[in-house]
Amino acid sequence: MSYITTVTGKHFDPMRPGEQDIDIVDIAHALSLLCRANGHFRFFYSVAQHSLACAHEALARGYSPEVILGCLLHDASEAYLSDVTRPVKRNLPQYIEAEQKLQNEIWNRFIGRELTEAELEQIFEIDDLMLSMEFHRLMPEDLNKDYQKLVTDVVCEYKNPEEVKRQFIQTAVYDIEVERLLEEEYWLIDVLPSQTHENKAEEYFRLEQEYLKNERQSELYQNFADIMLLLSNSFETALCTMPEDMWTFRPDDAAIQNAFAAHTQSGSVLLLLPKEQTLVSLNAKDLNMTVFHPTEKVLSLIRRPAEERGLYIWQTPQIQRIKKYEDYFCKATCLLKKEIRSKEEYKELHYLAGELESYYDSAEWKKDFADDEAGLLPKRLNRGVLSEDGIYNLSEECKEVSL
Numbered sequence: 001m002s003y004i005t006t007v008t009g010k011h012f013d014p015m016r017p018g019e020q021d022i023d024i025v026d027i028a029h030a031l032s033l034l035c036r037a038n039g040h041f042r043f044f045y046s047v048a049q050h051s052l053a054c055a056h057e058a059l060a061r062g063y064s065p066e067v068i069l070g071c072l073l074h075d076a077s078e079a080y081l082s083d084v085t086r087p088v089k090r091n092l093p094q095y096i097e098a099e100q101k102l103q104n105e106i107w108n109r110f111i112g113r114e115l116t117e118a119e120l121e122q123i124f125e126i127d128d129l130m131l132s133m134e135f136h137r138l139m140p141e142d143l144n145k146d147y148q149k150l151v152t153d154v155v156c157e158y159k160n161p162e163e164v165k166r167q168f169i170q171t172a173v174y175d176i177e178v179e180r181l182l183e184e185e186y187w188l189i190d191v192l193p194s195q196t197h198e199n200k201a202e203e204y205f206r207l208e209q210e211y212l213k214n215e216r217q218s219e220l221y222q223n224f225a226d227i228m229l230l231l232s233n234s235f236e237t238a239l240c241t242m243p244e245d246m247w248t249f250r251p252d253d254a255a256i257q258n259a260f261a262a263h264t265q266s267g268s269v270l271l272l273l274p275k276e277q278t279l280v281s282l283n284a285k286d287l288n289m290t291v292f293h294p295t296e297k298v299l300s301l302i303r304r305p306a307e308e309r310g311l312y313i314w315q316t317p318q319i320q321r322i323k324k325y326e327d328y329f330c331k332a333t334c335l336l337k338k339e340i341r342s343k344e345e346y347k348e349l350h351y352l353a354g355e356l357e358s359y360y361d362s363a364e365w366k367k368d369f370a371d372d373e374a375g376l377l378p379k380r381l382n383r384g385v386l387s388e389d390g391i392y393n394l395s396e397e398c399k400e401v402s403l
Contacts (some may be wrong), residue, residue: 004080006030014080017102022109028168030079032161038085041138045156047075047083048164050134053154054126055171060151063122065180066111070123072172073110077102110172130154174238174247174272181272181279183379184293185319189227189302191220191287193312217264217285223309224282224289225260227302228271229253231280234301240270247272273298322368322383325359328352329385329394336397346401353398360391 003011006026031048035041054071063071075083077099084095107114115123133147137156147154231237232251239251241263248255259269264284271280279292291298291313299313306313332352335345359365365386371377372386384390 006080012080014102015098017080017105019105019109022106024110024169024172027073027076027079027106028165028172031075032165032168034078034083036134037138038083041134043138043158045134045138045158046161046164047078048161048168049156049159050130051075052164052167052171053133053152054123054130055176057126057130057150057152057154058122059179061126064119065176065183066115067119067122068179069111069172069176070107070115070119071126072168072176073106074103074123074127076106170247173274174240175245177274177277178240178270178272178279181277181292185315185323185378185381186290186292187294187299187313187315189224189289189291189306190312190314191310194314194317220287221260221264221282223306223311225257226309227289227305228256228260228269228280228282230302230305231271231273231298232256235273235298236275238272238274240272242268242270318368318371319378319381321364322377322381322385325356326382326385328356329390332356332394332398336394336401341401349398349401353395356385356391357395359385360395 002015003013006012006023007029008023008026010021010023010026012021012026028048031051032046034047036045036047036050051072051074054074055068058068058071080102081095081099084092089095104114129146129150132143132145133150133154134156135141135143136147137154232239232253237251239248239255239259240246241259251259256269256271260282263269264282266284268281268283273279276295276298278294278298280289281292282289291302303313329352332349335341335349335352338345341349368377369386369388372383377383
């Protein structure tokens with residue numbers, strides 16, 4: 001037989017892994033039942049617990065969502081290959097080759113690409129530090145003192161495998177995805193049609209006080225709830241309430257209504273659309289609801305219902321501006337790379353270059369650049385146009401282009 005049968009009933013060939021057959025439930029289940037150290041710890045401590053501890057350490061260090069997820073999944077190949085102790089593994093080149101091939105498929109399945117050397121270094125450093133802590137807590141001797149470099153307080157204790165499995169899936173599917181989406185560009189569903197001008201702060205404060213009256217606030221939050229209900233009835237969703245940090249997969253209408261009733265005074269409500277890679281967030285007492293990384297399908301679905309309820313959907317002018325000039329920058333760069341250009345393309349290139357030069361010389365570019373340097377922009381917003389020399393170099397190249 002050339003395959004193993006997984007807990008979800010899949011026939012999986014570890015030597016010829018298919019990305020589509022890799023399942024987070026299979027991984028979480030198997031790792032929650034595999035003991036670290038080949039079973040030589042003082043009590044059962046699973047690979048899944050180790051992986052969760054690594055992910056929490058990466059999160060505490062402020063590492064990227066890719067590295068956090070990489071830490072969670074760095075031993076995921078063991079769910080299909082089982083574990084081999086380090087002294088033995090180094091003498092099994094075929095096993096190492098199969099493990100690496102499978103691990104790369106797992107990276108691609110959940111992260112969308114293989115990890116860089118720098119990312120792998122961060123993951124393996126945490127892996128080694130965690131091993132040092134596990135020896136300190138669960139073995140009769142210390143491996144070394146490296147565990148003292150850990151940022152988090154790791155509690156190595158027995159946990160019910162079913163609970164560990166649930167935590168592993170929640171972390172992989174929901175928590176890390178939320179961290180990633182919070183770095184994406186966003187839209188607001190708001191009681192205002194645009195960003196509040198700093199000269200109108202007092203006017204906004206009066207409006208806020210009016211909406212925070214019980215009757216107006218209840219009406220506003222019911223409108224927000226209606227939009228979340230529409231999304232939940234149109235897409236596969238997961239609901240989370242804070243500060244409990246508990247996820248409900250495919251919530252019914254009552255669950256969403258109850259979440260709004262319980263958490264819009266103190267807390268927050270999150271609705272994740274995993275397949276659309278979109279996150280909707282409402283914090284208590286806010287007058288707007290944030291939609292991170294919405295697809296055109298999501299925006300088109302909610303635009304009319306929002307407007308019918310007297311709400312507005314908009315992006316900050318700054319993000320719109322950066323996206324506009326980033327588009328110009330990309331188009332101009334593509335035209336510059338062409339060896340032969342038509343007369344229309346030549347005119348378009350010089351038009352784009354002129355618009356970019358004007359932006360580069362403006363106070364708006366200086367503000368956008370300063371905000372980017374200060375980390376105030378969404379981390380995943382394309383921003384080549386904000387590099388110090390990008391527009392200048394493009395303009396200089398354009399001067400050398402002729403028909």
